[in-house]
Amino acid sequence: MSPALEVSGLSVTYRDGTRALRGVSLTVEAGERLAVVGASGSGKSTLARAVLGLLPRGALAEGSIRTDGRPGYVAQDPFTACDPLRTVGHHVREAWRAAGLRAPQGAAEAAVAALSLEVAALAEHPHQWSGGMLQRASIAAAGALSPALTVADEPTSALDADLADEVMAALGRSAGALLVITHDLRLAARWASRVAVLCEGGVVETGPADRLLADPRHPHTRALVAALPSASGGRAAPQGPALVEARNLARSYGARAAVRDASLAIGAGQVVGVHGRSGSGKSTLLRLLAGLEPPDAGTLRLPERRPGWVMPVFQDARASLDPLWPIWRTITEPLTGLRAARRRARAVEALASVGLGHLDPRTRPGRLSAGQCQRVAILRAVMAAPALVVADEPTSGLDTVAAGRVAGLLREVAEGGTAVVVVSHDLDLLGGLCDDVHEIRDGVMTP
């Protein structure tokens, strides 16, 4: 039997001259599951697009890609992968129509039913579906014509952790051979039989998932593994008086109670995590702690009220920097009293201290990566000499390496004697970073 995918010597150069892939060779045997893992910018998306024939106009591809028929495709975010103006049924049936075929009677229904989805809901529009279900519908559509190969590009990254497994299981059931593109090494290890590590456009290491995790050989792979938050986590909480103490906080917006009962104590040098799904009230809690809005009930004891004693780190790092300002101005914004030259020097020092010394302090945020932006944002927070830093999903949207760097930086901030609160839906992150993790569910916090 011929392999489901055979890529040999594939190089891709974009129109602007960027070389995204350099001589990549890969094979996916029939029935095999290969995960391609890499940091953002490693070329893994280009690889997926090349296999699917979706390279943009003007991109130059050399080498060869051989597939056994047209591959099925599962995209990253099910909501953007489905036309919001069309029904889910249309989305599934398009698998046949786009190939110039007529969907056999009942075939779409059978495909979604096979993944335990409700057939009646096919007449609904995507926004009426949940993300996990919609992604399973996409998987059903990808497998509709029984392709020899299915390409899945970050199929779970838009989903909550407990839905990811469901989706991966569905993918495993419906696909023949599978090529999964992911930044998540742990996910790759769990679901793929073989992992290829992509770095700067080239495959640096290939091997069975277990071996790669246990014994990474290439330095890049080692960095990826090292950046994984250790599941065991749990550091000894440093003893000390609580710096910030919240008791029975509550906050409602109109009829909707966002936070119903939350109590928390944070000491200097401590990192406290708050875990919860979206809509559980964690962002509101954070705003209460940051003093951005007053609680309806409960008490909040804060050490002092000088400006800058509490500083935020936001979810969308790039949006949190003024796009028109050079980064040195953003970093040193809290230092309102100093002259520009002095401030610039401080910014250069600060950048060097977090491994961004190579950046020109006059750069504007538009030219930085998301991870670099987040580090700049943390520098701005630190510059105000805060007693408390509140971080809201500080690593969302970042690749593993960048997320690891940001987490490390937050840890350093805490070690400097600042209290840090991190809220996230990512238990792995919190486990590796925090001294103490609380869970919040429907506005009620449990220790």
Added chain:
Amino acid sequence: MRRLLRLLASAAGTLLAASLLVWGLAELSPGDPARQVLLSRGVAVPVETQIEAVRAELGLGDAAPVRYARWLGGALTGDLGSSWRTGRPVTAELGERLPATLRLCLTAVALAILPAFALAFAGALGRHRWPDALSRGVMFAGAAVPSFLLGVALLEIVVVRWGVGRVVADGGWADTPLPAATLAAGIVAQWARVTRGALIDAASAPFADVSRARGSGELRVLLVHGLPHAAPPLLAVAGMTVGGLLAGAAVVESVFTWPGVGRLLVEAITARDLPVVQGCVLAGVLAFLAGAVAADLATRAGDPRL
């Protein structure tokens, strides 16, 4: 249903505020209405008692709110006063001119749709290649060529040189194509730009990539996914242009001596015939709001998320 009511209530509020502005403008205007009314009745050199009589008749001595309320009351019951120029009721003048303007605007819209879509599709299909450049060029030219220049040229070349169509339009269907085409030229560019943008947005969305990965060609992607996404913004702009055509038609109607509301407005301004100016502007506001409400409803009907 509640949404529709809210929409209508908001439109009514805007209309009310606009009516205050329209009325207030006339109040600010220099000149004595009584003299103008007398002039319209053939009294060129009135004596003081005549002026006083007309002032009393028009209630010019009353307080401003009283006058506004009376004017608004009249407007709501279809009485916008009488033209200072002809002495006829403004509503009669408007009613006489409205069909010609409607005919012109509807024809212009009908003429604009196909070229607008053709340009937009050429641009979206041939993105970054010559068809796109061509369609962008046409759009730019369409937006930059003033309609009065186009109209004058069409009149000279098509009608006078080639003898096709008529110079003095009487507002019937037979005379409509040329002025409608002139009016459409400006709309085409605007619509094509909006449609092209929406098509390109839809074509670069992830769901379009999914469709392509499944084997769809570009044309199929644009037809199946692009069109539904281009419809709402196009409808919104179309509603506004159709409603706003009355103002745009003023220029075209004047060039082609089209007996419509737009030319009536220009004639009334030149003759300082304020009641007619007020009537035309109010009619324009009404048309524009109707267009906006219709576009809003159509957009909502077309998007399941709303």
Added chain:
Amino acid sequence: MSIDVKRPFLAVALLASLAACGAQEPVAQARLRVVTPYSVKSLDPIKQGFWASEWGYGELLMRPTERGTVEPWLLASLSRQGESAWTLTLRQGVRFQSGRTLDAVALKELMEAHLARNPAVRSALEGAKVAVTGPLAVRLETAEPVANLPSLLADESMFSVFDVASGTFTGPFEVKSLDSRKLVLARDPGYWGGKVRLDGVEVRFVPDGQARTLAVRSGEADLAFYPPTDALRTLKGDARVSIREAALATGQLRGFLNVRKAPLDDSRVRRALSLAVDRKELAETVMDGFYRTPSGVYPEALPYSVKNLRTELPAAERLLEEAGWRRGADGTRARDGRPLAITINAYSPQPDTKPLAVAMQAQLAKAGFLVKVAEVPENYAAMRSADGWDVGLSFDGSLSYGFDPVAPLAQMMRTKGPRNLGGIADPGLDQVIDGLAGAFEPAERDRLLREAQRVAVEEQAYHLIVVDRVPRVVAGPRYRDYRPSSVLLHLDASTAPCGDSCGS
């Protein structure tokens, strides 16, 4: 580039227009299509009666001729009976379009209707009485002597002749329809004056001057009335159309002079002003010959006209020197430190006034005037204020449409006359004008008119006559021999296309 894409809908437009043209019925050979700016608002024979004689669906009792005289039209004769009474004898066999005969009774009815409701008639014939004296004769008795009655009866704004019972007229054409866009006329088969040559006439109201001339160029219309001067100039050399002009110049561009204030309160300055204006250059060079050079206040063809307008710069300078205005270093004259400055008002509804004013500015500068040209939206309104202007340009004829010279004179130059806008108060001139009202003998009338011209033009120069305007039309090929009327009687039974003789 743009042609490529616009072609489809242009083609659609063209096809549709072609189809539309094909659908139109072929124009009958003897059907005249006219475009004019002024709309006939209604068929009311009193308020809008003047349109009837202009467009040939009605007639007058007397007819103004192209020689500047008046002659009986629907009347057979008009004779004076003493100081303040006249006998009007009707022509035999005149019929209204309703079929009724125009007899003395019908005439009395219509004259009484005019006397009751027509303000123009009422103010001219206050207290007049009409009595039937024979089957075709009525006697008109007026409170005061009215020497100009023949002209009044020939004036379109006075006695339009209509049947009081049915509202119909006597003209060669019947009104088929009238709306705000057009007037459609058809031949009256029973016209009393014999065969009407045209089958019908369509008069369309097109305010835009460009559109009117274009309509003739494109063949949509045969005659365009009141063509703007701008449009005429561009028609020179266009073989498809011809510009036709009337015999007499009945309209004039004149400057009303503000004699209430300096510097034009001094007759020497006014005379200098008149002498410094080169009317020939204005009419022939500035206006491309679309105006005529006036030699006096009245057309030369009239027996009482005096040729007393001339251009003589040295004489103008002498007068100004005499009046104490001395030239300064920049050429402008001044007296007691005040410059010889005047403001000329042009008015926007008559765009030609602007270039004429600008040209006069240059001409008058040679005599030492400092001229400011102002543009006002309405000529009379601006002149109603006593200040802010010196010369107010305005198109006002010295003759009424019934060739009456007296009424315009009385209105514009008599003390407190309704159109005496410059504040002329000249007892001598008033006396002459009053004398004219009772001057029944032509010789006496002509003498007084010459006297009035001597005072008003030579001695006092109360008005500045600038140029003469001749009625013109733009005619298409089939009407290239159409002769426009000097007095707005555009159509009659003999109006017809020129036939084979001019077809080539």
Added chain:
Amino acid sequence: MRASLLAGTAAAALLAVLALAGPLALPDPDLPDYAAKLLPPSAAHPLGTDQLGRDVLARLASGARVTLGAALAVTTLGAAIGVVAGGVAGYARGPVDAAISRVVDVLLAVPSTLVALAVVGALGPGLVHLVLAMSVAAWAPVARLTRSHVLTAATRPDVVAARMAGVGRGRVVLGHVLPGAFLRVLAVAALGLGETIIGLSGLSFLGLGAQPPTAEWGQMLAESRYDLASSPWLLAGPGVAILVAVSAAGLLSDWLGERL
């Protein structure tokens, strides 16, 4: 996008040279010369002469000052009023915001040409009135833009961070809010400039704006429409000038829009 910047700047520079250098190098645009009427283009008169023998190029240059000057006046006036009104509405909130927003809503709910026609209808035709009238219509979109910019600014992460760091309100406005608003307003204004040029010359063409003998482009076209058949150069000059000016504004606006 580079191309649009280059083309736009080149066109704008051309017009600026025409407008500014015109009076130095060209004959008097308003002085009639009856001996030289309606001459076709020649070395002495590169664009020919008009009905009164005036040099068309000189009138075009003079018209550039009038048309572009008036359009710039409208745009500047509109932008200035809009920024102030929008800023005040965004910061003051409450009844002030409600009042300003209502007026803006109404103005935006009426096509701008109609607003201009209404105001000219009340004040009477004339260039100054037209500029006022079009400014009335021009400020509303700028006000709405500024207001929403100011309103969202309060919750923008960079602003929140600055406020939490103790940066004063005024400094936040000057540093974070206004510069961004300025760029946006500039892009909107550039787009509006093209529409204003078309509207202004269109209404002047109808006789509602500049009055003769002012050499305004639309007015020049109105004066010359009769001469299209016999002297087409009279229309070519102002026609092409309007085209170039509107395209320049459009190109520059495109470029600014892409930068945001």
